[in-house]
Amino acid sequence: MSQMQERLPAAPLQRGAKARKSRRQGVGAMWLFVLPAAAVYLFVVLWPTLQGMALSFTDWDGLSAVKNFVGFDNFALIFADPESFAATWRTILIAVVITVVQNVFGLLLALGVNSRIKSKYALRVALFAPVVIIPVATAYTWRFILAPTGPLNDVLSALGVQNPPDYLGDSQLAIWAVCLVMIWQYSGYSMVIFLAGLQGVPEEIIEASYLDGAGPVRRFWSIIRPELAPALTINLMLSIIGGLRIFDQVWALTNGGPGNSTMTISTQLYQAAFRFGEFGYRAALAVILTLMVAVISGIQYLALRRQNGN
Amino acid sequence: MHNKYTWRTGILEVVMIVVAILFVIPLYLLVNVALRTSNDPASVLALPTQITFDNFARAWVDGNLGNALVNSGIVAVVSTVLIILFSAFAAYPLARSMRRLSKFAYYGFLAGLLLPFQLALIPLYLTMRDIGLLGTVWSLVLFYVGSQMPFSIFLYAGFLRRVPIEYEEAASVDGAGPVGTFWRVVFPLLRPITGTVAILNLINIWNDFFTPLLYLSGSGQQTVPVALYSFFGQYSTEWNIVFAGLLISVAPVLLLYFLLQRTVIQGFASGLKG
Numbered sequence: 001m002s003q004m005q006e007r008l009p010a011a012p013l014q015r016g017a018k019a020r021k022s023r024r025q026g027v028g029a030m031w032l033f034v035l036p037a038a039a040v041y042l043f044v045v046l047w048p049t050l051q052g053m054a055l056s057f058t059d060w061d062g063l064s065a066v067k068n069f070v071g072f073d074n075f076a077l078i079f080a081d082p083e084s085f086a087a088t089w090r091t092i093l094i095a096v097v098i099t100v101v102q103n104v105f106g107l108l109l110a111l112g113v114n115s116r117i118k119s120k121y122a123l124r125v126a127l128f129a130p131v132v133i134i135p136v137a138t139a140y141t142w143r144f145i146l147a148p149t150g151p152l153n154d155v156l157s158a159l160g161v162q163n164p165p166d167y168l169g170d171s172q173l174a175i176w177a178v179c180l181v182m183i184w185q186y187s188g189y190s191m192v193i194f195l196a197g198l199q200g201v202p203e204e205i206i207e208a209s210y211l212d213g214a215g216p217v218r219r220f221w222s223i224i225r226p227e228l229a230p231a232l233t234i235n236l237m238l239s240i241i242g243g244l245r246i247f248d249q250v251w252a253l254t255n256g257g258p259g260n261s262t263m264t265i266s267t268q269l270y271q272a273a274f275r276f277g278e279f280g281y282r283a284a285l286a287v288i289l290t291l292m293v294a295v296i297s298g299i300q301y302l303a304l305r306r307q308n309g310n
Numbered sequence: 311m312h313n314k315y316t317w318r319t320g321i322l323e324v325v326m327i328v329v330a331i332l333f334v335i336p337l338y339l340l341v342n343v344a345l346r347t348s349n350d351p352a353s354v355l356a357l358p359t360q361i362t363f364d365n366f367a368r369a370w371v372d373g374n375l376g377n378a379l380v381n382s383g384i385v386a387v388v389s390t391v392l393i394i395l396f397s398a399f400a401a402y403p404l405a406r407s408m409r410r411l412s413k414f415a416y417y418g419f420l421a422g423l424l425l426p427f428q429l430a431l432i433p434l435y436l437t438m439r440d441i442g443l444l445g446t447v448w449s450l451v452l453f454y455v456g457s458q459m460p461f462s463i464f465l466y467a468g469f470l471r472r473v474p475i476e477y478e479e480a481a482s483v484d485g486a487g488p489v490g491t492f493w494r495v496v497f498p499l500l501r502p503i504t505g506t507v508a509i510l511n512l513i514n515i516w517n518d519f520f521t522p523l524l525y526l527s528g529s530g531q532q533t534v535p536v537a538l539y540s541f542f543g544q545y546s547t548e549w550n551i552v553f554a555g556l557l558i559s560v561a562p563v564l565l566l567y568f569l570l571q572r573t574v575i576q577g578f579a580s581g582l583k584g
Contacts, residue, residue: 033492034415037400037459044434044456045422051433109329116315117323123330125571129337131578132567134517136535137556140542141336144343144549151339151354184336189578196579245426248519252539269428270520279432286429297424 049290056283074284083260084268088288090175091264095243097179098186102239103232105183106190111220113191114198124195128188135185139252142181143168171261174254178262181249186242190235197231198224229307237300241293265289344553365554372545373555378537379562385447385533386515389454393462393511394504396455401466402492406475416467422460430457431524438525445529450522454515462507465580469503470496506577509570516563534559 056074060067078084109127113120130138145152146167153164167177201224209219247266250256256263256271265285272282339354344365346358370376404416434453435444443449477499481491497504519535526536538559545551567574 031403033399033403033488037396037419037463038415040396040452040456041419041422041459044453045425045427045430045459046418048430048432048434048437049425052429055433112322112326112329115322116319117326118315119323119327119330123326124575125568126330126334128575128578129334129564129567132513132517132563132574133560134519134535134538134556134563136519136538137560138336140538140552140556141340144553145336145339154353154355184333192575192579241426245428248535251519252542266428266520269432270524283429283432286426286432290426290429293426294424 052283052286055280056287058280060279070280074281075288077281078284078288083263084285086260087263087265087268090262091244091246091266091289092292094175094179094182094246094264095240098182098243099236099239101179102183102187102190103235105187106235107194107228109187109191110194110198114195124192128192130185131189133185135248136252138185139181139249142177142184143253146177168254169258171258174258174262178246178250178253181253182243182246185249186239190239193231193235193238194228197228201227230304233300233304233307237297240296244289244292244296340553340557343549344557346550348548348550365550366558369541369551369555369558372551373537373541374532375534375537375541375555375558378532378534379559381447381531382516382534383562385450385454386512389451389458389515390508390511392451392455393458394507397459397462397507398466398497398500398504399492400459401463401470402496404463405467405470406478416463419460419463422457423464427453427457427521431521435524445526445531447526447531447533449525450515450533453521453525454511454518458511458514462511465503465507466500469500473499505573506580509566509574510577512566513563513574 057069057071058067059070059073078088113124113127117123144150147153148164148166148169152167156164165173167173205223206219209223214222245266246264247270250262250264250267251270254262256267265288269282269285269289272278272285342358343354345361345363346352347360347362347364350359352359400419404412404419431453438444438449438452443452473496477495478491481495486494517535518533519539522533522536523539526532532540538555541555542552545555
């Protein structure tokens with residue numbers, strides 16, 4: 001972001017009361033400027049979201065004119081249904097695993113490419129590349145790699161491992177394969193956000209730490225780590241929310257299987273989308289996802305504000 | 311003194327290069343498998359014995375990729391242009407006006423950042439059906455323009471707050487109205503952030519799978535990720551053809567990425583995703 005500031009134009013010298021007055025009038029007229037954005041935002045985001053919340057308290061089947069208020073029945077059904085309950089916990093597990101591993105790995109990569117090594121610019125480009133690839137394409141590539149007779153097991157066999165596992169066909173392993181693919185795709189994303197944070201650490205302070213004889217670990221913990229707090233907050237938020245919303249990679253890797261061992265909230269939502277008669281239930285699932293995401297975003301927002309206030 | 315390249319730096323360099331090589335192996339495999347014949351005796355980790363482009367031709371025709379690329383291109387470009395226009399126009403008064411209403415509207419838009427699109431998608435599905443857009447690419451354009459507003463406005467407003475107001479005042483003195491001032495004076499100043507907004511939206515929209523899967527289902531219309539999904543359903547055992555299809559599909563975005571690395575990485579590093 002600091003680079004953006006440098007590209008800002010310098011202010012011209014012209015000022016005056018007349019200009020200020022006309023600007024104030026202009027601002028009033030400019031409410032028309034907000035209109036297109038507000039209209040489409042209300043139509044596509046706010047109104048349907050409110051509708052969805054309202055529907056989650058009804059037994060509407062999606063077709064008939066009958067809509068009865070049923071209170072929290074749909075939510076009770078979700079928690080009573082072992083499949084939905086398991087999918088909800090599984091989604092949280094995936095989000096937590098991805099968040100921890102991706103951020104640790106992303107931070108290590110960022111420290112690596114922020115060092116004096118000569119290949120750092122090329123490495124940044126290579127490590128970030130998976131982020132921009134269509135997630136469905138990523139998933140199919142990994143489906144090939146993780147296949148029972150795929151290249152990974154070829155290598156393992158060559159190393160003498162007998163009966164290497166069928167990662168995506170094993171209901172215990174499949175969820176870890178999903179996490180692996182997510183981490184592979186988005187570690188580069190965490191890396192560039194940490195990198196932006198690292199580049200904000202003042203050079204003089206680092207210089208001083210060398211003069212004081214601090215080692216690399218000490219230097220990281222006492223000098224760099226505090227400066228990274230905002231980057232860490234953003235990274236945590238992105239990876240938790242990304243994990244909670246996970247759909248593409250799961251659907252293309254496993255279709256929720258084997259069994260239902262990789263079903264998440266979003267894959268359940270998608271499945272339910274083609275079963276009419278469950279509109280209220282489906283909306284309640286989406287409300288649970290929304291609440292989880294909103295609470296985490298809210299916490300992160302407050303944390304960021306506090307950090308920026310310091 | 312710490313800028314010297316020591317033996318420790320050398321070890322770090324080797325470690326990082328090895329990690330990066332492991333990291334890009336899937337991409338290497340993608341290209342390598344797409345370029346070989348299905349009966350190539352060489353290991354998939356080794357280079358192909360003979361390079362062939364037949365897989366691309368078959369993937370293109372059988373996967374109906376041409377059609378999907380056109381659809382994805384239309385959706386991504388039209389949506390992004392509208393997003394840029396709407397969000398830049400909206401961010402201008404939101405960033406400049408100090409009134410309470412303006413602040414309220416700004417936070418109203420930002421609230422959209424907290425809402426995952428899954429909840430809105432379901433009721434919106436019915437609305438799209440009722441207004442006859444379901445199954446057309448225009449349902450996607452409408453959805454993306456609305457759902458990408460919050461973060462685009464956030465980026466524009468943040469940038470605008472750091473643009474000196476004196477430019478607009480000078481234009482007002484010269485007798486320009488608000489639209490003229492915005493269009494001829496302010497919008498050109500926003501070019502750096504417009505680039506970021508454009509790239510992030512193009513990539514997000516190109517890659518999105520859930521929305522077209524839901525809104526185009528059963529229509530015969532496909533975007534690239536949906537085409538890949540149904541293509542894989544038919545050819546899941548013919549990896550050479552599948553990978554050729556994947557490569558064709560990711561090529562436009564990868565090309566954009568390699569041409570504009572700095573801008574793309576900086577855009578993502580701003581910490582927002584649609």
